[in-house]
Amino acid sequence: MALILAGDKVLASHMPLYAPPHDYQIVYEVTTSDTHFNTIKSVLKKAATEQEQITILPTKFDLNLLISKKTPTLNVTVFNGHFERGGNALFSTKLTFEKPLYVKKLAITKPKKAEFDLIKVSATQGLVIHKIQSKPSYDSISLVPLRNGKYNAELKCNTAINTALKSKLEACFKNAPSYLETRDFTVL
DSSP: EEEEEEETTEEEEEOOOOTTSSSSEEEEEEEOTTTTHHHHHHHHHHHHTOOOOEEHHHOOTTHHHTTOOOOOOEEEEEEEBTTTTTTTEEEEEEEEEEEEEEEEOOOOOOSSSOEEEEEEESEEEEOOOOESSSSSSSSEEEEEEEEEEOOOOOOOOOSSSSSSHHHHHHHSSSOOOOOOOOGGOOOO
């Protein structure tokens, strides 16, 4: 899962794949009661500034708990970088998956255009989530400002899978994506 800092909230985004049970896009607000929560926030602030990815690797658990919107507490290891692609383990902690914000099964359809969903994180901040479709596709989450709880722009972006994807998403949503994954969704 990828960790994202949204204001004072920490969000965990499941890193989906096309194969079940991982064929869900899931975003939860997470908390912890131990001393690592401020450390997590500090690591995420630094990562956002440096456009680095912070991921977590939970101990083995049933993903259906999150798909059914349960609120488990999981032992996780926090990594600087992608935990499966050379990321460095920073520390271990327990995270409570406190509030499900987005749980959707992948729609494996041929896209006519990129589709996005908006979820409200707070009165002043939202997340734009790219809806993963058939290959080639991508997983992307962008933080966007809300005014009076509303997003004052369009939820569309003319994006194609290429090296300029990050720049295009940044231009569309006025921020670099907080999370972007293309490798798991390419055509081999």
